[in-house]
Amino acid sequence: MVILSWLLSGFILAFLHFARAEECKVSTESQHFVAGQPFALSCTITEMKYNVTCYKNSNKTPITLDRNSRVHQYQGQILFLPLTLEDSGTYQFVTRGLHTCQKIFVNLTVQNRSSGWCGDSSKDLAGLADNHHQQILNVGTTGILVCHIITFPNSTFSPTQWYKECKPIGDKEKYVPKKFYLLIKNTSTENAGTYLCRTKLTYMGKHYDILNRISTTLWDQVEGSKEPEIIYPRNNSIEVQLGSPLIIDCNIKDGKENLNHRSWKVNDTLVDFLNSNRIKEGTESNVSCGEKCIFYTVNISFSEVRQEDYNRPFICMSGSAAAFIMLKHPAPDIQRYLIGGSIVVLGMIMFIMCTYHIVKVDVVLWYRSTFHSTLSKEDGKLYDAYVLYPKPKTESQSQDMNILVLKILPEVLERQCGYRLFIFGRDDLPGQAVANVIDENIKLSRRLIIILVSESSSYGLLKNMSAEQITIYNALIQEGMKVILIELEKIQDYTDMPESIKYLKQKHGVLRWRGGYTEGLQSAKAKFWKNVRYHMPPKRSPSLPDSCWNQQPSTTQ
Numbered sequence: 001m002v003i004l005s006w007l008l009s010g011f012i013l014a015f016l017h018f019a020r021a022e023e024c025k026v027s028t029e030s031q032h033f034v035a036g037q038p039f040a041l042s043c044t045i046t047e048m049k050y051n052v053t054c055y056k057n058s059n060k061t062p063i064t065l066d067r068n069s070r071v072h073q074y075q076g077q078i079l080f081l082p083l084t085l086e087d088s089g090t091y092q093f094v095t096r097g098l099h100t101c102q103k104i105f106v107n108l109t110v111q112n113r114s115s116g117w118c119g120d121s122s123k124d125l126a127g128l129a130d131n132h133h134q135q136i137l138n139v140g141t142t143g144i145l146v147c148h149i150i151t152f153p154n155s156t157f158s159p160t161q162w163y164k165e166c167k168p169i170g171d172k173e174k175y176v177p178k179k180f181y182l183l184i185k186n187t188s189t190e191n192a193g194t195y196l197c198r199t200k201l202t203y204m205g206k207h208y209d210i211l212n213r214i215s216t217t218l219w220d221q222v223e224g225s226k227e228p229e230i231i232y233p234r235n236n237s238i239e240v241q242l243g244s245p246l247i248i249d250c251n252i253k254d255g256k257e258n259l260n261h262r263s264w265k266v267n268d269t270l271v272d273f274l275n276s277n278r279i280k281e282g283t284e285s286n287v288s289c290g291e292k293c294i295f296y297t298v299n300i301s302f303s304e305v306r307q308e309d310y311n312r313p314f315i316c317m318s319g320s321a322a323a324f325i326m327l328k329h330p331a332p333d334i335q336r337y338l339i340g341g342s343i344v345v346l347g348m349i350m351f352i353m354c355t356y357h358i359v360k361v362d363v364v365l366w367y368r369s370t371f372h373s374t375l376s377k378e379d380g381k382l383y384d385a386y387v388l389y390p391k392p393k394t395e396s397q398s399q400d401m402n403i404l405v406l407k408i409l410p411e412v413l414e415r416q417c418g419y420r421l422f423i424f425g426r427d428d429l430p431g432q433a434v435a436n437v438i439d440e441n442i443k444l445s446r447r448l449i450i451i452l453v454s455e456s457s458s459y460g461l462l463k464n465m466s467a468e469q470i471t472i473y474n475a476l477i478q479e480g481m482k483v484i485l486i487e488l489e490k491i492q493d494y495t496d497m498p499e500s501i502k503y504l505k506q507k508h509g510v511l512r513w514r515g516g517y518t519e520g521l522q523s524a525k526a527k528f529w530k531n532v533r534y535h536m537p538p539k540r541s542p543s544l545p546d547s548c549w550n551q552q553p554s555t556t557q
Contacts, residue, residue, distance in 0.1 A: 024094075024101035024102060024103045025101065025102050025103070026103045026104075026105070027102075027103075027104050027105070028104075028105045028106075028107065029043055029104065029105070029106045029107070029297075030106070030107040030108075030109070030285075030287050031106060031107070031108050031109070031285045032108075032109045032111065032285065033083055033108070033109075033110060033111070034083070034110065034111045034112070034113060035082070035083050035084050035085050035087075035110050035111070035112060035113065036082055036083065036113055037082050037083060037208065037209070037210055037211075038079070038080065038081050038082050038083070038150060038152065038201055038203070038208045038210065039079075039080040039082070039083040039150060039283075040077045040078070040079050040080075040150045040152060040282065040283070041077060041078040041079075041080070041091060041106060041108060042076060042077045042078075042247050042282060042299060042301070043076075043093045043104040043106050043247075043249075051095070052073075052075070052076045052093055052094065052095050053073075053093075053094045053095075053096075054073045054078050054091060054092065054093055054094075055091070055092040055094070056089055056090070056091055056092075057089050057090055063078060063091075067204055068204065070082075071087065075245040075303065076093070076245055076246075076247050076301075077247075077301075078091060079152065079203075081203060081204075081206070081208065082208055083110055084110065085110050085112065086110075087108065087110050088108060088109055088110045089107075089108060090105050090106070090107050090108075091105070091106045091108060092104070092105055092106075093105075093106065132212075132213045132214075132215065133146075133148055133212060133213070133214050133215070133284070134214070134215050134216075134217070134259050135214055135215075135216055135217075135259055135261055136216070136217050136218075136219050136258070136259030136260060136261065137184065137187045137191060137192070137216050137217070137218050137219070138187065138218075138219050139187055139188065139189075139218055139219065140186065140187065140188075141186075141187060142183055142184065142185050142186070142187070143183070143184040143187045143191070143216075144181055144182070144183060144184075144261060145181065145182040145184065145195055145197075145214055145216070146180065146181055146214075146261060146263065146272075147160055147180040147181070147182075147197035147199070147212055147214075148180075148212055148283055148284055149180045149197075149199060149210060149212075149283075150210075150282065150283045152201065152203050154203070154277070155201055155202060155203040156201075156202045157180075157199045157200065157201055157202070158199050158200040158202075159177075159199070160177060160179065160180055160197055160198065160199045161197070161198045161199070162175065162177055162182050162195060162196070162197055162198075163195065163196035163197075163198070164193055164194070164195050164196075165193055165194060166196065169182075173185075174186075174191075178273065179272060179273065180197070180199075180272050181270070181272065181273070182195070182197070187218065188218075189218060191216070191218070192216055192217065192218045193216060194213060194214065194215050194216070195213070195214040195216065196211060196212070196213055196214070197211070197212050197214065198210065198211045216259075217259050219259075227319060227320060227321050228252050228253065228254035228255075228258060228260055228318040228319050228321050229252070229253040229254070229321065230250065230251070230252050230253075230316060230318060230321050230322070230323040231251040231252065231253055231295075232249065232250065232251045232323075233248070233250065233316060233323050233324060233325035234323055235323055235324055235325075236325060236326075237325065237326040237327070237328045238325065238326075238327060238328065239328050239329065239330040239331065240305050240327045240328070240329075240330065241305070241330055242305060242306070242307065242329065243304055243305060243306075244304070244305055245301075245302060245303055245304060245305075246301070246302040246305050246327075247282070247299050247300075247301045247302075248299060248300050248301075248314070248325060249297050249298070249299045250262070250264065250297065250298050250299065250300070250316035250318075250323075251295065251296070251297055252295070252296040252297075252298075252316075252318045252321075253289060253293055253294075253295055253296075254293065254294055254296060254318065254319075255292055255293055255294075256291075256292055256293060256294055257292075258319070260318045260319035261317075261318070261319070262284060262296055262298045262316070262317070262318045263281060263298065263316075263317055264281050264298070264300040264314060264315065264316055264317070265314075265315045265316075265317055266279070266312065266313070266314050266315065267312070271300055277303070278302060278303050278304055278306075279300065279301070279302055279303075279309075280300070280301050281298065281299070281300055281301075282298065282299040282300070282301055283298075284296060284297065284298040285297050285298075296318070298316070300314060300316075305327060309327050310326075310327050310328065310329060311326055311327070311328070312326065312327070313325070313326055314326070314327075360534075361530050361531060361534045362530070364534055365530060365533060365534060368538045368539065379446070381444055381445060381446050382420070382422075382444040382445075383420050383421060383422040383441065383444055383445040383446070384413075384419040384420050384421065384445070384446050384447060384536060384537055384539075385413070385419065385421050385422070385445055385446065385447040385448065385449045385484070385536060386421075386422045386424070386441055386442050386445035386447070386448050386449065387405060387409065387421055387422065387423040387424060387449045387451070388424050388438075388448065388449065388450050388451070389401060389405050389424065389425075389450070389451035390451070390452075390453055392453050397453060397488070397489075400488060401451065401453070401488060404451065404488065404513065405423060405425075405426075405451060406423065406425075406426055408515075408522050409421065409423070409449075410423070411522055412522050412523075412524050412529050412532075413524075413529075413532070413533075413536070416523075416524040417524050417533060417539070418539060419536060419539065421449075422441045422444070422445060424437065424438070427441075428441075442481070445481070446481075446482075446537040447481065447482055447483070447484055447535070447536060447537060448481055448482070448483045448484070449483075449484045449486065450483060450484070450485050450486070450501070450504070451486050451488055452485055452486065452487045452488065452491060452501070452510070453487075453488050453489065453491075454489060454491045454492075482508065482535065483504045483507075483508050484508070484511065484532060484535045484536070485501075485504055485505055485508060485509070485510040485511065486510070486511050486512070486513055486532075487510055487511070487512040487513060488513055489512075489513075490512060508535075511528065511531055511532065511535075513528065514528060515528055
């Protein structure tokens with residue numbers, strides 16, 4: 001049991017070491033948007049093997065998952081339907097794993113609607129077109145304007161309507177709408193100006209108007225400008241669990257004078273042209289990184305990663321710059337297997353030890369009966385056990401003691417099992433000195449059986465006679481004789497018992513007699529006698545009674 005305690009302590013320490021979460025990695029981002037339109041707030045989480053929990057400011061209560069609420073979390077995003085000024089604040093995205101933790105703080109700034117700019121005749125458009133984007137058109141090429149629609153899970157959009165200078169575009173040959181994009185063929189100076197894109201979002205049975213403003217600048221390809229720098233991804237791969245949601249941000253550093261278009265592409269197709277509700281491109285955000293540069297972020301989101309997504313390059317593009325990222329299956333979690341394996345091994349050890357503790361007596365007795373011929377080495381002893389018992393004062397207790405010691409004990413151990421006993425009071429000769437009897441015959445015995453009763457005064461033999469004490473002490477301590485203590489009845493208190501009895505009980509334990517006192521009904525296969533025989537020495541004689549050694553499991557007393 002001591003070894004088991006050490007194993008259990010070591011396992012607990014190892015478990016706490018492996019299961020202890022690392023300190024959370026903390027990062028901060030900022031996003032800006034205007035009130036009045038639906039908005040999905042996300043963060044730069046490159047690995048979403050574990051669930052994301054979102055909080056606002058220092059509130060310890062997570063944002064609700066109720067999809068009927070105006071503000072709620074869905075997968076790795078916080079949805080605002082619509083966004084209000086009161087939604088400004090710091091939002092916390094927390095992911096926790098077995099030994100990883102990531103906290104991302106996103107500072108969201110919500111601005112008021114801007115004043116009208118379309119003129120009095122178009123106040124309905126002026127009141128909505130607050131989200132202003134700048135894009136570049138290269139002269140002489142087919143330009144692409146992006147409406148920057150926020151994609152919502154399980155949502156639908158009406159066809160996108162396009163306006164130029166607040167007027168519907170009628171030239172279908174020059175302008176070709178493609179879902180959330182507008183293709184402008186053979187761009188020229190007359191195509192410069194301000195565009196509007198308008199659509200209607202339907203989510204959870206409710207409708208929301210979306211209107212974005214796009215200012216364009218024409219560039220001659222000859223003039224060119226400094227190429228944007230893609231900070232992330234860097235043509236790398238990340239580990240993602242199959243079936244988990246995922247959001248990947250593309251971080252781009254570009255000059256303020258540049259108006260490059262930023263988007264994601266897979267299999268030479270822009271993500272927004274995939275016509276997929278599972279893979280979508282998110283809203284672009286930006287923050288100034290100095291006097292001459294801007295840091296842009298545009299994400300790609302997966303509501304569920306599928307097998308077909310692995311080992312496929314997802315490309316982020318900005319102008320002529322591009323970088324890809326590939327999804328990989330996560331490596332096996334060795335620590336989890338180690339902990340699981342340790343639990344299984346420890347469970348098996350505990351099961352084996354508990355099972356052995358229950359059946360060890362039967363196993364040992366079976367082994368002795370099967371391989372008794374290998375235990376035939378002589379040790380010079382005449383008796384298998386020396387039986388020592390007190391003389392109780394009460395008549396009933398004295399009678400029970402005599403029946404157990406002089407009739408039942410010989411019946412089972414001598415007649416049924418073939419042991420040879422020396423019973424003090426039966427086998428000693430009249431007139432012999434007590435000390436000499438004990439000294440001579442204990443030395444000739446392999447075990448010492450002591451019968452115990454609750455009357456401490458019954459042990460005057462061991463308590464008051466120093467010669468007998470010394471003789472027993474020499475036999476037990478110096479010669480290492482094993483002792484079998486048997487309680488005739490349950491003894492609650494050993495305080496008044498001789499010190500030698502206390503020592504023996506602490507060292508060897510005690511068996512309690514629960515059987516009756518009918519001599520003919522005693523069987524060596526009863527549980528009590530099996531325990532006695534377990535503590536007795538292996539029988540040396542190959543000629544053994546079948547009733548004792550042909551073992552069958554039994555719980556009978």
